[in-house]
Amino acid sequence: MGIKKQLGMGVLSAALGLTLIGGGTYAYFSDSETTNNTFAAGEIDLAVEPTKVIDVDNIQPGDSMTRDFELQNNGSLAIDKVLLETDYSVTDAEGDNTEDFGSQIEVEFLYNADKLDEVIYKTTLAELKNMEPEAVNEHVFDPMLEDGLEPGSLDDLVVKFTFVNSGEDQNQFQGDALNLEWTFNAQQAADEGENGNEDENNNN
Structure with missing residues (x-):
């Protein structure tokens, strides 16, 4: 191989080497980490035991029936409010009602079983x-639950139903039946989310 060819290859090799070295000046070290994060929503789970509060027949004016049941917080979040919706239907046996049978049924919400003489709120169906x-919560559940229902806790609700004796002719209600439906809606404590956000901000 001639000296010129050798020199030519040497220059080519040198140029190639410079290219590799030059390319290396643009390289850098790097590293990465991946985090796995979860957002799990808490649960509001209000249970009522028993689910059938009252089932009576052959009642007459003046009769009273006391029933108690539990409000249970089976969820992971505190319950601040319990909103009660009342609905009922009346079967008029004789078809001669001029008044609502529900207006004849008095309802007294009482404190728990050892304080049955203390009435929280009295009204009719x-x-x-x-x-x-919201008004029912203010009159009934706010005084009864006070600080709400914490997860895993329960409270007794005692209700006294009375077929009011008006002292007047109530024959129109003979044989009538009233089907009562109560729907309890629970709402979480207002500061549950706020506390969570504050914790997040403090950790950042």
């Missing part, structure tokens, strides 16, 4: 049906 749930 007819009035209760027309009340806003």
Whole structure:
């Protein structure tokens, strides 16, 4: 191989080497990490035991029936409010009602079993049906639950139903039946989300 060819290859090799070295000046070290994050929503789970509060027949004016049941917080978040919606239907046996049978049924919400003489709120089924749930909470559940229901806790609700004896002719209600439906809606404590956000901000 001639000296010129050798020199030519040497220059080519040198040029190639410079190219590799030059390319290396643009390289850099790097590293990466991946985090796995989860957002799990808490649960509001209000249970009522028993689900059938009252089932009686052959009642007459003046009769009273006391029933108690539990409000249970089976969820992971505190319950601040319980909103009660009342609905009922009346089967008029004789078809001669001029008044609502629900107006004849008085409802007394009482404190728990060892304080049955302390009335929280008294109304009739007819009035209760027309009340806003927020108003029911204010009159009944706010005084009873006080600080709400914490997860895993329960409270007793005692209710006294009375077929009011008006002292007047109530024959129109003979044989009538009233089917009562109560719907309890639970709402979480207002500061549950705020506390969570504050914790997040403090950790950042």
